[in-house]
Amino acid sequence: xxxxxxxxxxxxxxxxxxxxxxxxxxxxxxxxxxxxxxxxxxxxxxxxxxxxxxxxxxxxxxxxxxxxxxxxxxxxxxxxxxxxxxxxxxxxxxxxxxxxxxxxxxxxxxxxxxxxxxxxxxxxxxxxxxxxxxxxxxxxxxxxxxxxxxxxxxxxxxxxx
Numbered sequence: 715x716x717x718x719x720x721x722x723x724x725x726x727x728x729x730x731x732x733x734x735x736x737x738x739x740x741x742x743x744x745x746x747x748x749x750x751x752x753x754x755x756x757x758x759x760x761x762x763x764x765x766x767x768x769x770x771x772x773x774x775x776x777x778x779x780x781x782x783x784x785x786x787x788x789x790x791x792x793x794x795x796x797x798x799x800x801x802x803x804x805x806x807x808x809x810x811x812x813x814x815x816x817x818x819x820x821x822x823x824x825x826x827x828x829x830x831x832x833x834x835x836x837x838x839x840x841x842x843x844x845x846x847x848x849x850x851x852x853x854x855x856x857x858x859x860x861x862x863x864x865x866x867x868x869x870x871x872x873x874x875x
Contacts (some may be wrong), residue, residue, distance in 0.1 A: 722774025
């Protein structure tokens with residue numbers, strides 16, 4: 715993409731994760747909005763959100779971040795907080811949302827979280843982790859089960875058809 719002149723200029727990405735560490739030199743100047751849904755404070759207790767932001771910056775160095783912290787210091791995320799973060803990111807102008815997380819359960823894409831993603835995808839591209847429970851059938855986690863979500867996983871077992 716860089717060879718074609720695409721560097722992410724003007725693109726806002728909502729990172730719904732464990733937060734983004736603002737002291738990280740690669741991402742520090744790129745956070746335009748942030749909100750803590752865990753009530754723990756705006757720091758990244760496990761480093762996952764910061765790693766995801768760093769990866770996104772390498773691919774598109776001129777992007778801006780909407781930092782939505784939903785994963786707490788124990789590595790857990792409340793589904794209601796995930797839904798609130800999705801709504802907040804959409805209402806804040808996110809062009810893309812990255813959710814490198816999921817709720818492992820059997821779902822045909824019609825649970826409230828997946829339905830919200832389908833609605834939010836009318837205004838933003840939503841990418842979510844397929845999960846770590848495969849390769850069994852029906853092992854893709856929510857919200858990657860949503861019909862309008864790009865589910866990403868490792869290997870061919872995670873491809874959502």
